[in-house]
Amino acid sequence: MSFSPLIENLVDGLRCLPGVGPKSAQRMALHLLERDREGATALAESLVAAMTGVRHCQQCRNFSEETLCSICRDQRRDNKTLCVVESPSDVMAVEQSGSYRGQYFVLMGHLSPIDGIGPEEIGLDQLQSRVADEDVTEVILATNPTVEGEATAYYVGELLRADGVTVTRIAHGVPLGGELEFVDGNTLAHALSGRREVGIT
Amino acid sequence: MKVVLQPALVLHTRAWRDTSLLVELFTRDHGRVAVVAKGAKRSGKRSGSGMSALLQPFTPILCSWSGRSDLKNLTACESRLAAPRLVGKALYCGLYLNEILARLLQPEDANEVLFTLYEQVLQQLAQGAELDLCLREFEYRLLIELGYGFELDVDGESGEPIQSGEHYQFHPDYGLTRAAPAGHARASRYGGDDLLRWSAGEFDLPARRCAKRLMREALRQHLGDRPLKSRELFHVH
Numbered sequence: 487m488s489f490s491p492l493i494e495n496l497v498d499g500l501r502c503l504p505g506v507g508p509k510s511a512q513r514m515a516l517h518l519l520e521r522d523r524e525g526a527t528a529l530a531e532s533l534v535a536a537m538t539g540v541r542h543c544q545q546c547r548n549f550s551e552e553t554l555c556s557i558c559r560d561q562r563r564d565n566k567t568l569c570v571v572e573s574p575s576d577v578m579a580v581e582q583s584g585s586y587r588g589q590y591f592v593l594m595g596h597l598s599p600i601d602g603i604g605p606e607e608i609g610l611d612q613l614q615s616r617v618a619d620e621d622v623t624e625v626i627l628a629t630n631p632t633v634e635g636e637a638t639a640y641y642v643g644e645l646l647r648a649d650g651v652t653v654t655r656i657a658h659g660v661p662l663g664g665e666l667e668f669v670d671g672n673t674l675a676h677a678l679s680g681r682r683e684v685g686i687t
Numbered sequence: 688m689k690v691v692l693q694p695a696l697v698l699h700t701r702a703w704r705d706t707s708l709l710v711e712l713f714t715r716d717h718g719r720v721a722v723v724a725k726g727a728k729r730s731g732k733r734s735g736s737g738m739s740a741l742l743q744p745f746t747p748i749l750c751s752w753s754g755r756s757d758l759k760n761l762t763a764c765e766s767r768l769a770a771p772r773l774v775g776k777a778l779y780c781g782l783y784l785n786e787i788l789a790r791l792l793q794p795e796d797a798n799e800v801l802f803t804l805y806e807q808v809l810q811q812l813a814q815g816a817e818l819d820l821c822l823r824e825f826e827y828r829l830l831i832e833l834g835y836g837f838e839l840d841v842d843g844e845s846g847e848p849i850q851s852g853e854h855y856q857f858h859p860d861y862g863l864t865r866a867a868p869a870g871h872a873r874a875s876r877y878g879g880d881d882l883l884r885w886s887a888g889e890f891d892l893p894a895r896r897c898a899k900r901l902m903r904e905a906l907r908q909h910l911g912d913r914p915l916k917s918r919e920l921f922h923v924h
Contacts (some may be wrong), residue, residue, distance in 0.1 A: 504702040599786045599917035600699045606919075633744040637778050641920060670740040673769055
């Protein structure tokens with residue numbers, strides 16, 4: 487048995503969501519039709535609005551519906567420091583830590599040759615010209631501590647160091663509240679090699 | 688089919704669904720295998736935690752999987768050796784190796800010699816050996832292991848030794864063959880004396896350049912026309 491074409495379309499459409507297979511898509515479609523038509527209409531409208539309205543901020547490449555996002559427009563933030571992250575969710579994570587008041591640059595990915603992502607695809611020419619134009623004094627590399635994240639950090643670091651900017655990399659090691667016993671060997675090795683003298687903060 | 692505690696090296700990892708990882712492995716007895724590591728991105732002290740750290744490229748692991756389809760289910764995974772710490776250009780070299788292996792290895796086609804070679808070259812890169820020599824050696828032996836090997840000091844068509852002073856060209860079937868005096872473009876000609884010095888282990892600059900061009904041309908036959916992305920990493924510096 488198959489549904490009518492409109493429902494079939496809806497089920498297919500829902501499958502574009504990550505982690506949604508045919509079965510869950512069907513459940514979602516039936517739920518919306520049976521119980522929540524109002525919510526579904528609102529969802530449809532906000533989807534259309536977001537897909538047509540949201541672009542990339544011209545300065546930091548984060549998602550924004552205006553030319554400059556709210557962080558880039560904020561005059562109280564420190565314009566001399568730039569934090570390079572992989573994705574918009576990383577911006578949220580750093581913002582929530584409440585310990586950073588500078589600007590961001592979002593790569594929207596990391597260098598990953600096997601996936602066909604090289605320096606051009608992550609907007610490094612834009613980063614380079616921004617650093618030069620805005621007199622940035624420090625660039626913090628906050629890419630993920632994965633192999634690709636490290637490769638990206640090294641590449642960006644070499645690129646910008648040639649322009650005379652201070653480039654720093656976020657520290658990595660044992661998580662707060664963690665126990666050494668449960669930390670994997672690679673992380674522990676990093677934590678040991680990045681140790682610091684007591685009393686120097 | 689169930690496989691238990693198989694030695695493997697991670698070629699590539701990408702996110703899959705919310706908390707899982709899709710991992711390309713180069714295993715000793717089963718060749719290239721793709722597995723799903725369910726819940727590997729979940730944090731906390733539950734099962735799966737720490738797995739994403741082990742499933743980073745270049746990490747030597749022991750892993751168990753099950754499943755009949757092309758995509759297996761990773762059921763367990765533990766550390767086998769300390770992961771080679773590749774930094775900077777050595778890391779780019781590692782990514783380059785992984786890219787050519789991911790393109791050239793056929794799924795589930797075991798090759799223990801190549802597995803060992805790959806593991807060794809990663810260790811050499813991490814220990815600060817000369818990067819280009821490591822890569823050329825690996826490329827040459829990779830071609831042999833894949834069945835496309837050729838001699839560096841013998842003319843593959845006539846069977847005569849390579850002569851210094853002569854020029855040679857690469858032929859996909861014979862390997863090196865004598866180049867017509869003027870016919871071939873300069874870029875695809877290899878000097879006999881460069882080749883001889885290289886095969887005698889004298890790695891001076893012209894010999895290295897010659898070997899690099901030769902390996903690039905030989906590999907291109909099998910990699911196809913799509914350019915290697917990892918080569919772009921070397922351009923800027």
